[in-house]
Every structure is written in C-alpha cells, then in structure tokens.
Amino acid sequence: TQGAQEAASEMLPLLLLLLWAGALAWEQRFRLEGPELLTVQEGLCVLLPCRLPPIYSLRYIYYGYWFLEGADVPVATNDPHEEVQEETRGRFHLLWDLSSKNCSLRIRDARRRDTAVYFFQLKQKWPNFGYTSYVSSKLSVCVLALTHRPSISIPGTLESGCSRTLNCSVPWACEQGTPPIFSWMSAAPTSLGPRTTQSSVLTITPRPQDHSTNLTCQVTFPGVGVTMERTIQLNVSYAPQKVTVSIFQGNSTALKILQNTSSLPVLEGQALRLLCDADGNPPAHLSWFRGFPALNATLISNTGVLELSQVGSAEEGGFTCRAQHPLGSLQISLSLFVQWKPEGGVSGVLGAVWGAGTTALVFLCVGFIFRVKTRRKKAAQPVQNMDDMNPVMVSGSRGHQHQFQRGIVSDHPAEADPVSGDEQELHYAFLRFHKVQLQEPEVTNTEYSEIKIRK
Template identity: 50%
Template structure:
C-alpha cells in the first residue's frame, strides 16, 4: 500500500532531488558551431535495479517546460523542428543510460536541458539536475597527421581530421592545397587522406587542409610546412687563400694551384635535410681513406712541396645517404738547384746542373756574355738537356782553350722564381763555385755574397802566386779536379756555404 501512496508525489518531481531518483549528467558542456558533442548520462528510479517495466521512455527537453522535446525513445513523440536528426539518444534506457549526442551544433541549441523518465505507473522529471549547453563560434582547426620524417621519393599518407566532427552526421568536405600537389590528380585532393610522394623541391613549402562543415558556410583550415628529408646534394668546396679575401668555389673534382708556403683554407658545404655530418679525408672515402678532420673546415697553415698531388676529399653524410667531392693539391714552387758541379775531363771542362720546381724549370747556361740553352753543340761546346716531371737536367761540355776568370753560370727558372749558380775559372785549372743565388735574394744579401766571393778570390790568387814563386808548377798541373756543390734552403735568406770551399 505504501508505493500507491507515493505515486502522487513521484509523478511531478520536485526541485529537491528525491533520494530514490538520481540523475548523473555534467552540469555544462561546450560544443563549437558545426561540431558534435557526446553527453554522458545515467539515471535511476525506485525499482530500476530489479524491476523491468513493460514500457520505459525517457525524454530530453529544452527549457523549463516539457513542450520543447529534442530527443526521446518514445516513437509516438517527435522532436521539435530544428533539432530532428541532430539530437540522438545513444544509450539503452533499460540499462539506465540516458546519454545524449548533439551533432552539427547550432547557436540556437544553447540553453538549459532537463530530463524526464516515464514507466508503467510512474513518471518523474529530474528538475533538480539540469544540463547547460553552450555553443560558441567555430574556432577549432583541423589536424594533419603523418608518419615522420617525410622522405624524398617515398610515398606517405597524410590524414586530415577535425576534432569534434560528427561520424554519424553529414560528411565533411575536404580540400588540399599546396605547391607539392601540382603533379597529383585533382580528384585525389578532396579526401581526408592524401597520398603524397614528397620531392626535394617540396622541402619548406606549405601544405593546407581545408574543411567545409555541413549546414553552414564555415570553412576552417590548417597549414603545415613540409620538412622533407633528403640525402646530401650540391656538395661544394670554398677555397680561401692567405692573400685572397674572396673564396673560390669548386663543385666538381679538380686541382687547385697553391704556392709553396702559402696558407690554404677549405670550407665544405652541402644541401641536405637533416643537416649532414661533414668530414675531411686524405684520399677517397671509397678506398678506405684516412679521416683527418671531422668538421666542415680544413685549415692548412703552410702547404709544402711534399703535399703535391695529395687528394683531399670532403664527405657529407646523413641517414638518407652520402656524397663526396675531392680536390687535388697542385703545389707550385720556384726552382731549386741541386749539386751543380764542374770538373776537368781531359782537355775540356764538363759541368752539370739539376733543378727541381713546379712547374718544371727551364735550365740554361751563361758563358761570358753568351746564353746557351736547349740541346745544341758546336766545335767549342755541347749542351745536353732533359726533363722528367718536376726535374730538369742539363750538362755543358767546353773544349779548347779557356781564359782565366771566364764567367760561367747555370740558371733555372719558372713562373714563380729563378735561381742561378756561378762558376769562376781560376788559374791552375781550378773551378770555383761562387754560389747559388735565388732570384728573390735581396740587394743586401747579394752584396754580402759578392763581397765574400771577392775575398775568397783574392785569397786564392795570392796563394797561387806564392806557389808559382816557390817553383810548385808541377804540383799545380797535377791538382785534382774541383767539384762544387750547393745546398739551398727555400726557407732561409742566404745559402749555406759549401764545406769544400778552399783554394
């Protein structure tokens, strides 16, 4: 009898929730215009946990009355125009589920919503618990998802999605825009999934996904900048000389001319994404060359002749590949005379002269006021010259009477300098090597060398006169040939005097 007495109280509900009736629903939900929202909801009533009424209907109303119906499972009732097809019950009322889904939200959907349950002999409005729906303007932007990194030449699927869009509502309209799409079929640009094979030239370009929402004029978009990974390319070497401020750029394997002793700076650069690791090798990396520096810069403070022909290689490497470029050092330097000498052979004088330089030097002889070069001969002299690589050799044979004090010199020269060695023919068939003089020798050094030569010449003449006065003629005629040698250090300003120098 007690339940019958309660029915009049339970029918209408009250502002103070009856402990037998409970509604669990958020106080407020927010959904932007054109999007969807799911409102979780559950309810209970007396006997809901153990009874199973024949009829069980639930209703959602907007406003404070029960006239503006928006959703129900009662097929005899229909929702108000403007909400039909957009407000859906998504739970099973017999499982105490009253969840609501709002699709394609409109500004007019804003308001307070109330819930009502109706069973066989019971109806109750949960007036103490309300749902507030807020519908602000659309600001949500779509999202673009894709596996990273984007690799040049590899197909990739990019997906455009709209958080809060409705799966059960009318479909969204997608459009893709961007320079990277100029080679694609336009029909493929209106799907939420785009298959793109990025190219190297697409790196850094913009890609936009536009989404048009149904039921309105709203279009939202998201733009991303493509970060395309690719192997190193356009590798080049910038060359800095110690006396040249403007660098020279090499892209292909070639030689670089540099003067011996000059400083050389090399800077390697490559276009790659991600940035490549740059290293320097002596030789070619393909032949197990030795890494000499792990950096883009390689500084050679003083290039020596021993580095002539060296192959220097810059390698750029990232996870997608590698590339290398090489240059060969061509070290140029002025001539160096090596062991010029003269000796008496029979009734003639035989002199030889060798020089090394890069490029190969030219050798010639000066006899008195005359200039002798090449391969020539006559009754008085014969010249034989040859060259191989950086070496040049020349020999001079003189026959017939030679006057005392005859001047004879060997000269070696190329585009980068000149060096000469002078011989003096002294009485008694002696040959004196006055010294090797590089073209770069300053006036003070030349005067010092000349003074030294004159002093030695005077000393030798005095000694020869004394020998004549003591009747040593026979000893002079039997004197051994005199061989002359010169060692010249390119880094010094004055030659080292030969150890044999005596009269």
C-alpha cells in the same frame, strides 16, 4: 427534494471520476543525475544524461519530451503526434529505452545558439482518462568555439623516392555527427587513400626539394561551417645532391665555389682555407683526403675544413672532399698548383737587362742621327781618304750652303773650307745583346751586355 437528491446521486460518480483524473494529471518532480552544466565545442556532440523515475506499471503508455526552458514545443520527443522545433530537428535525439530507464538527449553538430537551459518531461498516459507527468530538474548547456585541431601522423621516416602513408585524424569528432570534409595541401607528389568519418589517409612520395616544405591537413565541419587545420614541415631524408668547396686565399675574404673537379692555382707561401659543404639530410659526414679517390687517398681532416698555413711544393697535388651519408655518398676533387714567387737575383738581372737595353737604344738613336747628317754633308763635299776607318766630316760655316744635283759630277771639285776648331767627330756604335737565360734560384749568375765603340 427527491428530484435534487436523485440528480446529486447521479453526478457523484462523475465528480469522483473528475477528481481521480485530476489526480492523474498532477506533476511529480525528479532530479537528473550528473552535473548541472555541460560544455561542448561547436560542431561536436554532447550527451545530456537522464534516468527515468520509478514506474509502477508497464501496462500504460509513456512518452518523453525534452524542452527548451520557456518554450512550448519540444526539441526532441518519441511522441509521434508531437512536432519538434525546426532548429533542432535532426540534430537533437531522445535516447528512449524503458527497459534501461534511459531518457538521455544527444545533441550533434552543436551550434553556438544551442546554448540554453533544458529539462525533461515524462508523461504516463492512462487509457481514456489522462496522464501523470514527471518533470526533471533543469540542465544547462554551453556551446564554445571549436579549438580542437586535427592530428597528422607519419609512420616511420620519410625518405626521398619512397612512398609513405600519412594519416590525418579528428578523434574528438563524434561519429554520429555530419561527416567532416578532409583536404590535403602539399607540394610533394601525393595521392588520396581511404577515409572514415574521423580520418583521412594520404600517400606521399617526397623528393629532396620537398624537405622542410609545408604539408597541411584541413578539416571542415559542414554542419556548422567551421574549418580547422594543422600544418607540419616535412623532414625528408636524402643523400647529398651536390658538394661545394669555398676557397679563402691569404687574407682575402673572396669566396669561390667549386662544384666540379677543377684546378686551383695558389701563390707559394700563401695561406689557404678550404671549406667543404654538402646538402644531404641528415647532414653528411665531411672529410678531406690527400689525393684522388681512385689512388687510395689518405685522410687528412675528419671535418669539412682544411687549412694550409703556408702552401709549398709539398702541398701541390690533388685533394678530395667526401660527403658520407647512409643513403649515399658524394665527393668533389680539386688539383692544387703552386705558383712560385720570382727571386730577388732574377729580378736584378732583369732590371739590369732592361737598363742596358734602354741605354743602348739611346746610343743607337744618337748614332743614327749623326750618320744621316754626315752622309748628307759627304754628298755635298769631296770625300777625303783617311788611313784609319773614321770618315772625315767636312763642315763649313753655318751661313754657307752647298748645292748639288744628283747624278752630275763636277769636273772641278770645290775648294774645301778650312776645318773649324770644333771639328765634329763621328763614332760608330755596335750594340750586341745577349739573350738572358733565367737560372734556378739557387744559382747566382751575372749576364753582361757588351757595348763596343770604335773611333
């Protein structure tokens, strides 16, 4: 009918418009250039490259969207009317530039759970009608554990007492990420210097005792809560602080340490080994000199070891060990005294003297006993005058006792008993000891002890 024809004619433009709009909403595919799999370590940044397909007109509005496969909410977009995922907000950025056809995605502070498959979608919107969609190929991202460690650089050589600047850097960290936190740990005196997002400066003034100690730079990435560190041992150059001498005498393994100038007694003929040591870094050059430094000492050993196979009078005197170092030298001196061994002749004389003295002492004791006994008998019996110097001992029978009182003289002297056949005889012994004079070993001399016996 005529009414139906009129209705159809009115709907035809609308159908054409719907067909046209539907055509504009069709999706077109394009392929991303570059690898299909990207890897990144946690806490770092990664760029997903993307280049826009050819666009026929710049008179329309274009929006870009990056999606996680299987999600309806984008992880990044330049559409102000579109929300993004909470997990990726602030970390995923769309690098949008129509003039250069750039549609790349940058991920900073990468996390392990960011491992996924992503794709890009371009929407070309027509005013009042709809849009044309361009969907890219898929791209996989794999986030690995962080294995990079910071680097520590030391310009020049560390010298005791001199300040040096150390630098701890993480050049592999991205500048767009959350700035890392640097921490230093050291026993040496230090002070912090300026820092950047990728480095930190430390000023150190090492001491001799800081040699071989640890210095650690620790870097924490707060975006992911990961901490990495590097530890080095300080190599501090310093002059010798002390020199010691280890002494080995004869076959003995006993060790004596000398830290100051001192005297060293050594037995004549004994072997002597002196080992000198110093604590500088790098090691000092050690040498031995005969004499003392102030007396123009003579070099006798170009090492720290001095061996004397047989010590005699020629070795008596001063010895100096010198530790020479580019940063300063140190030395230690000692005086060697030779103790002489006693000769065999002198020992024989001393033995004879001791023997004679012992014998004389025995005779002296015997004579003293006889003298006491004789005097007691003389007090009880009359004394007979003798022409010679020997007194007469009057003895009686063993069973007869003589009694007397002190201070009372008898008017009638007692009758003398007959002298027995075993008449006891008293001898006086005069002992004369001469002081022994020790002579030089080369001179042989004999000393005599004189014993005189008179009857």
